[in-house]
Amino acid sequence: xxxxxxVTLDDVARAATVSLATASRVLNGTARVRADLRDRVxxxxxxxxxxxxxxxxxxxxxxxxxxxxxxxxxSDPYFAGIARGVMRAAxxxxxxxxxxxxxxxxxxxxxxxxxxxxxxVRAVLLIGSGFEDRGWQEEMRRELGLYTAxxxxxAAVSRHRGLRIDSVLPxxxxxxxxxxxxxxxxxHREFAVLTGPRALTTVVDRLGGFTDALAEAGVTLAADQIxxxxxxxxxxxxxxxxLLGRGLRATCVFASTDVMAVGALAALRDHGLTVPADVSxxxxxxxxxxxxxTPSLTTVxxxxxxxxxxxxxxxxxxERTARSRxxxxxxxxxxxxxxxxxxxxxxxRTLPDSPLxxxxxxx
Amino acid sequence: xxxxxxVTLDDVARAATVSLATASRVLNGTARVRADLRDRVxxxxxxxxxxxxxxxxxxxxxxxxxxxxxxxxxSDPYFAGIARGVMRAAxxxxxxxxxxxxxxxxxxxxxxxxxxxxxxVRAVLLIGSGFEDRGWQEEMRRELGLYTAxxxxxAAVSRHRGLRIDSVLPxxxxxxxxxxxxxxxxxHREFAVLTGPRALTTVVDRLGGFTDALAEAGVTLAADQIxxxxxxxxxxxxxxxxLLGRGLRATCVFASTDVMAVGALAALRDHGLTVPADVSxxxxxxxxxxxxxTPSLTTVxxxxxxxxxxxxxxxxxxERTARSRxxxxxxxxxxxxxxxxxxxxxxxRTLPDSPLxxxxxxx
DNA sequence: GCGCTTTCAGTAAGCGCTTTCTGGCGTACG
DNA sequence: CGTACGCCAGAAAGCGCTTACTGAAAGCGC
Numbered sequence: 001x002x003x004x005x006x007v008t009l010d011d012v013a014r015a016a017t018v019s020l021a022t023a024s025r026v027l028n029g030t031a032r033v034r035a036d037l038r039d040r041v042x043x044x045x046x047x048x049x050x051x052x053x054x055x056x057x058x059x060x061x062x063x064x065x066x067x068x069x070x071x072x073x074x075s076d077p078y079f080a081g082i083a084r085g086v087m088r089a090a091x092x093x094x095x096x097x098x099x100x101x102x103x104x105x106x107x108x109x110x111x112x113x114x115x116x117x118x119x120x121v122r123a124v125l126l127i128g129s130g131f132e133d134r135g136w137q138e139e140m141r142r143e144l145g146l147y148t149a150x151x152x153x154x155a156a157v158s159r160h161r162g163l164r165i166d167s168v169l170p171x172x173x174x175x176x177x178x179x180x181x182x183x184x185x186x187x188h189r190e191f192a193v194l195t196g197p198r199a200l201t202t203v204v205d206r207l208g209g210f211t212d213a214l215a216e217a218g219v220t221l222a223a224d225q226i227x228x229x230x231x232x233x234x235x236x237x238x239x240x241x242x243l244l245g246r247g248l249r250a251t252c253v254f255a256s257t258d259v260m261a262v263g264a265l266a267a268l269r270d271h272g273l274t275v276p277a278d279v280s281x282x283x284x285x286x287x288x289x290x291x292x293x294t295p296s297l298t299t300v301x302x303x304x305x306x307x308x309x310x311x312x313x314x315x316x317x318x319e320r321t322a323r324s325r326x327x328x329x330x331x332x333x334x335x336x337x338x339x340x341x342x343x344x345x346x347x348x349r350t351l352p353d354s355p356l357x358x359x360x361x362x363x
Numbered sequence: 364x365x366x367x368x369x370v371t372l373d374d375v376a377r378a379a380t381v382s383l384a385t386a387s388r389v390l391n392g393t394a395r396v397r398a399d400l401r402d403r404v405x406x407x408x409x410x411x412x413x414x415x416x417x418x419x420x421x422x423x424x425x426x427x428x429x430x431x432x433x434x435x436x437x438s439d440p441y442f443a444g445i446a447r448g449v450m451r452a453a454x455x456x457x458x459x460x461x462x463x464x465x466x467x468x469x470x471x472x473x474x475x476x477x478x479x480x481x482x483x484v485r486a487v488l489l490i491g492s493g494f495e496d497r498g499w500q501e502e503m504r505r506e507l508g509l510y511t512a513x514x515x516x517x518a519a520v521s522r523h524r525g526l527r528i529d530s531v532l533p534x535x536x537x538x539x540x541x542x543x544x545x546x547x548x549x550x551h552r553e554f555a556v557l558t559g560p561r562a563l564t565t566v567v568d569r570l571g572g573f574t575d576a577l578a579e580a581g582v583t584l585a586a587d588q589i590x591x592x593x594x595x596x597x598x599x600x601x602x603x604x605x606l607l608g609r610g611l612r613a614t615c616v617f618a619s620t621d622v623m624a625v626g627a628l629a630a631l632r633d634h635g636l637t638v639p640a641d642v643s644x645x646x647x648x649x650x651x652x653x654x655x656x657t658p659s660l661t662t663v664x665x666x667x668x669x670x671x672x673x674x675x676x677x678x679x680x681x682e683r684t685a686r687s688r689x690x691x692x693x694x695x696x697x698x699x700x701x702x703x704x705x706x707x708x709x710x711x712r713t714l715p716d717s718p719l720x721x722x723x724x725x726x
Numbered sequence: 727g728c729g730c731t732t733t734c735a736g737t738a739a740g741c742g743c744t745t746t747c748t749g750g751c752g753t754a755c756g
Numbered sequence: 757c758g759t760a761c762g763c764c765a766g767a768a769a770g771c772g773c774t775t776a777c778t779g780a781a782a783g784c785g786c
Contacts, residue, residue, distance in 0.1 A: 006483075006513045008772055019736045024774065032734070049509050051481040055421040056772035059741045066461070066482075074437065075447035075651075084438035087464035091471065096478060098429070099462040101450035108454065115459060118414040119429075120369075146412050150369045233651070262655050288438075288596070292625050294657035371742055382766045387744060395764070419742035422771045 007048045015044035027052070058120055067312065068116035070100040070109060071127040076232075076259060077287035078304065082127050082157060085308025093316060095122070106136035113143045117152065123315045126156035127308070129200035130163070137162050155315040157307050159201040166325045168310040172202055172284075175300040175331030176209035176254075179282060182333045183252050184217050187341045188280065192225040192250035194239040194260055206256050206284060225250055229260060236263025244271050251279060251342035258283035258290050261297055265338070280339040284331070295337030302331050370411045378407035390415070421483055430675065431479035433463040433472060434490040439595075439622060440650035441667065445490050445520060448671025456679060458485070469499035476506045480515065486678045489519035490671070492563035493526070500525050518678040520670050522564040529688045531673040535565055535647075538663040538694030539572030539617075542645060545696045546615050547580050550704045551643065555588040555613035557602040557623055563594075569619050569647060588613055592623060599626025607634050614642060614705035621646035621653050624660055628701070643702040647694070658700030665694050 013023035018037050025031045026041040033041075044050075058064055069086055071079040083099070090097050098121060100112035109131065116124050124147065130140065141163060144154055155166040183191070193210060196203045211221050224246050229239030236255055240263065243253070253268075255261035261283030268275055275281045275295055283290065286301035307329060314327055376386035381400050388394045389404040396404075407413075421427055432449055434442040446462070453460050461484060463475035472494065479487050487510065493503065504526060507517055518529040546554070556573060559566045574584050587609050592602030599618055603626065606616070616631075618624035624646030631638055638644045638658055646653065649664035670692060677690055 004512055006480075006772090010772075020773085021737075021775080022735060025735090028774085030774085034734075037735080049505075051477055053422070053772055054482045055418040056741090057774075058418040059416070059422050059743085059771090060773040060775080061741065062774065073447065074450055075440070075443040077438070077440075077443075080438040080440075080443050084436065084464070087437055087462070088466070091464070091466070096482065097462050099450070099460050101447070101454070103451070103454070114414055117369075119417045119459065149367055233655070262652070266655050289625070289652045292596070292629050292656065369742090373742075383743085384745080384767080385765060388765090391744085393744085397764075400765080416742055419771090420744075422741090422773085423743040423745080424771065425744065 006053065007050045009050070009052065011048055012041065012044045012050050015048060016040040064120050064122040065094065066096040066098055066119065066121045067315075068098045068100065068112070068119070068121040068124040069127060070102060070112050070116075070124065072102050072104050072231075074099065074101050077289065078257065078259060078285050079127055081287060081304030082308035085305035085310070086125065086127075086312050087308075088305065089309040089312040093312070095312075106131040106133060106139075110136065110139045110143050113140070113147060117143075117147045117150070121152070123153040123155065125311050125315065126154065126160065126165075127158075127311075129158050129196075129202045130156075130160040131200075153315050153319075155311045157311050159205070161201060164324045166311075166314055166319070168307055168314055168327045168329060170302050170307065171328050171330045172205035173209035173212075175284065175302075175333070176206040177213035178331070178333045179254065179284070179298075179300050180210045180213035181217075182335060183254070183280070183282065183339065184214070184219065186252075186280070186339060188252040189219055189342075190225075190250045190252070191219070191221055192227070192243055192248060192253045193221065194236060194243065194253060194255040194264055195226060195228050196231040196235070196256045196260065198228050203256055210254060222249065231257055231260065233259055233263040233266075236260030237267045238263070240264035240267035241271070244268075248279065252339065253279060253281050255281065255283045258285045258287045258297060258299055261299070261338075262290065262293065265293065265297070275338050276340040278343060280342070282339055286334060291336070293338075298336045298339040299334055300331040301334045303329065369416065370413045372413070372415065374411060375404065375407045375413050378411060379403040427483050427485040428457065429459045429461055429482065429484045430678075431461045431463065431475070431482070431484040431487040432490060433465060433475050433479075433487065435465050435467050435594075437462065437464050440652065441620065441622060441648050442490055444650060444667030445671035448668035448673070449488065449490075449675050450671075451668065452672040452675040456675070458675075469494040469496060469502075473499065473502045473506050476503070476510060480506075480510045480513070484515070486516040486518065488674050488678065489517065489523065489528075490521075490674075492521050492565045493519075493523040516678050516682075518674045520674050522568070524564060527687045529674075529677055529682070531670055531677055531690045531692060533665050533670065534691050534693045535568035536572035536575075538647065538665075538696070539569040540576035541694070541696045542617065542647070542661075542663050543573045543576035544580075545698060546617070546643070546645065546702065547577070547582065549615075549643070549702060551615040552582055552705075553588075553613040553615070554582070554584055555590070555606055555611060555616045556584065557599060557606065557616060557618040557627055558589060558591050559594040559598070559619045559623065561591050566619055573617055585612065594620055594623065596622055596626040596629075599623030600630045601626070603627035603630035604634070607631075611642065615702065616642060616644050618644065618646045621648045621650045621660060621662055624662070624701075625653065625656065628656065628660070638701050639703040641706060643705070645702055649697060654699070656701075661699045661702040662697055663694040664697045666692065 009023050010020055013020045018041060022033055022037060023041050026033050026038045073079060102108040113124060148154060157168050159169060193207060195207050214221060227239040227243045229235040255264045261281060265275060265281055273279055282298040284300045286299045290297035310327060372386050373383055376383045381404060385396055385400060386404050389396050389401045436442060465471040476487060511517060520531050522532060556570060558570050577584055590602040590606045592598040618627045624644060628638060628644055636642055645661040647663045649662045653660035
């Protein structure tokens with residue numbers, strides 16, 4: 001149980017009877033070294049199971065092989081999908097990943113950037129919408145400024161207000177518009193929307209694209225048919241419940257994310273509605289599981305893994321211009337079983353205004 | 364765009380007109396420092412937005428604040444749940460996390476341990492079953508040995524053959540046995556099992572516990588009713604399809620994991636069977652989504668987040684004994700809509716032996 | 727054959743911290 | 757009043773690397 005220290009480059013050099021510098025050069029391939037010396041070094045390193053001390057390397061000026069990734073919640077399928085792409089690309093490029101989960105706390109996000117600055121990571125990847133609070137935006141701008149000023153690189157999936165950073169942007173606006181048109185084509189004219197926190201760019205874009213496309217078709221969205229909720233399954237459930245409480249006056253509900261749609265589906269069902277017979281439901285993102293729901297969910301498919309792989313590779317490419325680089329990734333409307341033509345007039349009229357009342361036990 | 368370097372402790376000391384040593388002591392609270400000096404240092408650090416260089420700290424001997432986490436796939440809901448718990452605990456303890464995703468490649472697992480040794484992480488956390496291959500077990504043992512010999516700590520969720528390491532162990536055997544008894548109580552006597560890769564401890568334990576409990580009730584499991592598949596949704600789908608191809612002779616199917624069960628559910632449905640009317644289906648783990656499936660899945664619930672939090676905190680506790688510490692976490696049987704009493708004899712007899720044939724287009 | 731360039735191994739100077747050691751000062755005690 | 761001691765700030769020695777810089781040997785032209 002003797003606590004033997006780590007094998008150092010010095011040990012390797014000694015074992016190979018060469019100088020420290022030579023050993024370093026061989027191991028990094030930095031310069032030509034006579035074949036026999038090189039072989040001795042390689043053999044010694046192998047023998048001693050030498051692994052360079054990353055801290056020493058970093059301190060001595062070698063470029064960092066560690067990337068920082070910040071997301072809201074690693075267990076959210078949306079982030080998980082993107083994270084998978086990031087990990088895949090990181091593996092391919094021999095990069096390590098420090099993962100940060102903010103649990104949706106803006107203070108934690110700022111703290112992570114600071115900590116990653118301390119770790120001298122090669123780049124920071126922001127996955128998911130930034131926070132709406134003006135104060136935190138300032139904090140982030142300052143913290144990221146400190147980091148980039150010292151040579152750090154920052155990139156994001158999704159738009160960040162007020163931050164000019166490289167990004168891979170899902171085309172939320174166009175995707176939502178395309179979805180709206182597909183829904184109109186099905187015959188729907190009355191819609192409700194379940195959004196996430198209102199000031200997130202993702203939310204604004206998806207809602208905006210959706211309503212714009214409706215407007216083009218001469219359809220308007222009643223204000224009381226838009227409900228804001230948290231970007232979680234339970235947030236979707238709560239939002240849908242709220243909508244039902246207000247009185248559902250729509251033949252089709254659009255949830256800003258699939259995760260919310262999953263909750264909404266449960267809420268609609270719990271309140272006695274059948275999807276899509278009574279009401280159609282659509283989401284956004286195409287997280288894997290929604291294919292297996294009953295009914296399978298209509299959505300706007302985003303290539304989540306590619307998004308992750310994309311940011312990582314975007315940030316790896318050396319920048320030529322001072323302007324931030326933006327890569328747009330389109331979404332694809334996927335019509336599944338949760339959407340259908342709206343119920344016939346007659347049938348719809350028989351629906352209770354608020355199904356909630358129906359469920360209350362009679363006094 | 365002048366690439367200004369990072370602020371160093373030296374800058375702080377200079378700004379506060381104290382020595383480097385004093386600044387270090389103040390910032391770390393290592394020793395008493397006169398109040399006015401301390402205030403000056405603190406103010407200077409704040410002013411300059413100083414963040415210590417983690418590499419320099421590590422190199423100079425400060426204990427690492429970084430943990431290494433290795434899992435098979437960050438986007439698998441089982442790992443995602445555990446990872447969430449790990450991240451939560453890490454946040455609470457002010458620890459950073461380097462995440463590794465092996466994509467189920469044993470070579471990558473070994474490579475990650477080596478790299479984490481290079482990063483001098485404080486501990487390595489293995490999430491998920493180890494690999495069955497004897498050769499890779501040897502590789503891992505060697506690599507982990509190198510790491511622990513140098514003072515590293517290792518812990519795991521799930522049993523690792525041949526590796527004596529601290530672990531948080533879900534009670535797979537007892538959980539599966541309890542599930543079997545619950546299923547027997549429902550009236551089932553004929554079972555089929557969809558397992559993951561056979562030599563994984565998790566698989567062995569779950570299958571073993573299940574069959575043991577059946578045996579106790581005098582029920583045996585036909586060999587051809589056990590199908591091995593990959594630990595993925597598609598693996599579950601394929602395994603269930605294989606089972607149907609062989610001829611399903613069971614009123615209840617147990618999938619080793621919920622993820623597989625999701626695939627199995629889809630396969631059963633695609634082949635014209637209704638769950639649970641025609642056949643009951645149960646899984647294991649209780650990943651969040653299965654509550655929202657139709658039918659919602661019966662399972663053995665594991666507190667995934669607690670598992671993650673548990674390993675991290677287990678490894679943080681200083682070890683007293685040389686023996687590996689093991690913390691057992693029980694699972695809870697949760698009966699949901701995917702299981703019911705077996706269909707009545709009469710009805711079952713009318714089912715085709717192999718529904719597959721029915722679906723083939725007539726020639 | 728002499729002085730030039732070229733090639734390549736070795737020496738040493740940091741990188742930014744922590745921590746031991748040194749030393750100055752103020753207080754308590756003989 | 758002088759000596760011993762405690763307290764706390766500063767000087768300096770690394771931690772394990774990378775990378776100039778140094779210098780020895782070898783190859784070349786005249």
